[in-house]
Structure formats: structure tokens, C-alpha cells
Amino acid sequence: MQNKMKYLITATILSLASLCFGQTAKEIIQRADDKMQGNSNKSLMRMTIVRPDWKREVTMKGWALGRKYSLILITAPARDKGSAFLKREKEMWNWQPSIDRVIKLPPSMMLQSWMGSDFTNDDLVKESSIVNDYTHSLGADTIINNLDCYKIILIPFPDAPVVWGKIIVYIDKTEYNQHLVYYYDEDDFLINTMVLSKLKNMGGRIIPTHLEMIPADEPQNKTVIEYLSMEFDLDLKDSFFSLQNMKRIR
């Protein structure tokens, strides 16, 4: 009896330990990624592009289903209202109502800035690849904003269609939110820094609602994305992400 008890306690401790410490870096990334994405989501965002002597605000609605489909509709400013970006698998389309045309963004444009921000078209299309296109390893834990965080180093697979040479992500241990992301190029130079902050409850999840992308070579520039609202796990079908719907949606 006592032996059995001992066995049970050991087993419990062991399994607890494995639960707490045994997750791999990949699982942590996967979990953080799932948390921000959900199976599907709908969001209302405000993007502010900040330059030393100039800034612009763009508000938009976004829908996403899994990692393959997403749709972004610009709602302001007035001159861009109604234009939409559709991502289907690895392709990206742009609807320009002012000229009544759908434009497929070619691969050569993927590294260009998206709407003049510090995000590239590629950032929109290949978001999910941080799980599948990289090897993940754990670095030393760090404390950011009083939260105990994992430091995870992502190195892309040699054949992965990725522009970065290395990414370092800090993910907190309780909520699995990303707090700080460093993007490096192949020569190990810092290119971009993303700072995520202002944790809020949106759609039943505590998530960072304030994203700042800061290019390392022009630190006075930045692009801020604020989530105004977010809902998760809606009933969206892949037929929603069609060229026809991109033109129709309001």
C-alpha cells in the first residue's frame, strides 16, 4: 500500500514536472501562435505609421481562418476605404475599388513595405511559418514587464522560404503571450524589433493589444498596430476568403 502510494506520488510529481518543464521550444511557440490566431479570428485594428516628420493612421478589419486564409479590409482613411488584401495559401491579392481592379501581388513585391508601413507583404502572408519553417531552441529565461519569460531562438531551415537569419522571441510562462521579438538577417545583424504590450482581455483571451515594429537602422521610424477588438473561433468558411467576397465585403 505504502509502496503503491509512493509510486503514485512519484508518478504525479514526474508527470507534473514533465508538464511544467518538459515542453519543447516548438510547443511553446506553437502555443503562443495558437493563442494569437485561434482557429479563426476577426479583428478591428488601427495601424499608425510613424516617421520623424509625418504619420498616418489606417484602420482596418481583419478576418483569418487557420494559417492559410486571411482578409484585410481598409476602412479609413477615406481615400483608401474599401481596398482589401486577400491571402489564400501563399498567394496575395489586392482589391483597389478606385480603379476597379484586383491585383495579384507578385513574389518580387513580397519584401516591399505593406502600405508604407514597417511590415512587409511577406509579414502578412507567412506569419505562421514561425512554427513550421524554423528549428526552435530555448535560451535563458528573462523577466520582461515583471513576467517570467522564455527566450526562444528560431533558426530557419536551410530550404525554408524565409528572409530572416534568426528570430528571438520572448514568451511569458503564464499566458503564453509574445512580448518581444528580434528579427536578425543572415549576417546576424538586428533588422527589426517588435514590442508587444498592453495586455487586455479580448474575445475571452488575454492578449497584447499594442504591437510596435521598429526597424533597427531607422529607430525614429515605427509602425504601431493596436487591436481595438478581437473575436476568436468564429464560424468562418474558406469560401469566405474568395476574390468575389473581397470585392463585396464591407
Add this chain to the structure above:
Amino acid sequence: MMYLTLAWRNIWRNKRRSYITIASITFAVLLACVMRSLQLGSYERMIENAARFYTGYIQIHKNGYWNEKIIDNSFTYDDKLIKTVESTQGVVSAVPRVESFALAGYGSKTKGSLIIGIDPEKENTLTRVKEKIVKGNYLESGDKAAMIAEGLATYLNIGIGDTLVLIGQGYHGANAAGLYVVKGIMKFPVPEQNNQTVYIPIKEAQWFFAMDNMITSISLVVDKAKNVDKIVANISANVDTGQLEVMGWRDLMPDLVQGIEIDNISGRVMLGILYIVIGFGMFGTFLMMTAERMYEFGVMMSVGMKRYKMQLIIFLEMGMMTAIGVLMGVGISLPILIYYYNNPIFMSGESAAAIESFGIEAAYFFSLQPQLFYNQAWAILIMALILSIYPLYIIHKLKPVEAMREA
């Protein structure tokens, strides 16, 4: 004074010989003047074509725009700036522009094009773009329409009244997309311009590129091209040069300036060869004269004429004949050049078309810069004086008996 009289009489003692000498100098000056005038004239025309009809003699932009011509390097076009620039002495008008690239499409065809936002009236004072219209009408400031270059229109297969699609990137990467009805078709002589230019009113361009009240450049029409440097300095003193750059045409078109410099060097080499040929011709006449007058020199010396006095007289003769030749050369070339300056020679036919395809006007233009004349005059005068060393040297070495016997 007596020497002068003597020299003068000596010249006319043998009229035929002097006429030949004077004529050779006259033709030398005439030839050099015409050649140089033609060359300088073509440079002036090139500069005028480029500066007067496109860039303007002076441009103002945001600092750094000329090195990196992107729409993000644009500046605010406010009344204060307009006033400062337009009130500067020598400025006739200030022409604002918005220039950037975008895709122009019609039907299934698309081509990268230069989109130029213009103030239609002001633009016409600079580039006379109204005269370039071959079809349709000129833009008016309130239009939401475009004028398109003929080559581009042919490529897109677009006509008057069709709707041109423009799509590109605006200020700081904003989406730029718009529809414009084609109102006019323009024909430019330079193929590069003819194949890619689209004009839209400046207000439309500012909306299209999402840059309210901003422009990429101001081009200035000035009263006299030679005042450019002074006007640049005056404007620079009155605007914030930390923000804006004021550039004269030499800085705006370094490639043209350098091209002219290279061509100018080859022109100078040709001129040098011409001088050498002319020089030998002149030398021939001097040689003839010296040989002919050997006996005379011998006699003069035997009756007691001092060598240096004889040399002085010969030198004065040479100087007078050269001066007469140079003056006649300038005198003859002046009316010819004035005539061709006012009536340039236009080529026609196939050769003209071949030259025009290089983006150069098929015509000969002449220049009337005063430096042209006195440069030639000085060069020939100095050459004649150098050549006159020969007779002086002969006199210096002259032995009267041998001279008389040889002759």
C-alpha cells in the same frame, strides 16, 4: 612714327604679296570663327532645350531629392515660399511640379510611366507643352483628366476619351490608384519622354500620391541664363537651406555638362589642327616675303640701316597685316554668323530622322558669343607674331654681301 609710315608703305609696295598674306589670315579667322560658332551654338541649343524646355534653369527641391528622386523627398508648397521665390530679381515665374513613377494601364496593357503633376498655365510658360499637343486639348487645372505622350498612347492603344488607369505608390508608401480620362495626346521629340510621360493636374497628382499641398520640385523661368548663379545665391539666402536645395542647371544636368565638355575638348583638338594648317599657310607667305626681299635687306644694311631698326619695321609690317587680316576675318564672319544665328539650318529627310532618334534636334545652330570672336582673333594674332620670329631671325643672321649675291 616714321617706322610706322615706313612699315605701312612697305606693305603696299608689293600689293599682291600682302593681299595673299592678309587673305590667308582672313580665311583662318573666318574658318575658326564659323567652326567654333557652330559648336558653341549647338551647346547653347542643347542647354536651352534641356533647361528652357524641361528642367528649368533653376530648380528647388527638398534637400536630397536630386540624389534620390523619390516621392518621400517632397516638400510643402506654401504661399510664403512662392512669394520669396517669385519676388527674387530675375525670376520670371515659378513652376511647381509633382513627379513620380507609376504604372499606366489600359485594357490588358500596362507600362511604367513618369507621372507629372502640373499647374497647366504655369507649366506652359516654361515648357510650352501646349504646343506639343497633337490630338485633343490641353489640361485645365480643375480637370480630372490626363495628357499622355504619343508613344505611350500607341503602346497602350488608348485614345482621347478613354480611361487611363494609374497605379503606384504614393507618399510614404500610400496606396496610389486612380482613373483619368485621356484629354490630350502630346508628341515629344525625345523618345524617352515620348514613351513614358503622363501629365495630370497638380491637384490630382497630390491626391493620387496622397501628399496634400506637397510638391517634388519648383522649376524657375529666369530672364537671362547668365544670371542663374546670382539668382541661385539670392534664393538660397532667403530660404531654409537646411530643408531645401536650390540648384542651377549645371548641377541639375551634370551629364549634359560633362558631355558638352568632352565634345568641347574634341572641338578644341580640331581647332588646334586647323590652327596648325593655317599656321603653315601663313608661314609660307612669310617665307616667300623674306626670300623675295633678301636683296632689299642686303642693300639696306649696306647703306647703314641698323639691324634692330629693320627688324622693328618688319615686325610692324607683320603686326599690321595680321591685324588687318583678323579684322577682315571677323568682319566677314560676323554678318554670316548673324544671318545663320537668326536662321538656323534645319536638316530634313532621312538624315534628320536618324539624328532625331538620338534625341538631338536635326539642325545646325550658331552662336554669337563675343568671346568666340576675340578668342579666335587673339589666337591668330599671337600665332602670326610667333611666326614673324622667322624673318626677324633671318635679318639677325643676315650678311649683306651674301644676301645681295644670292638674290
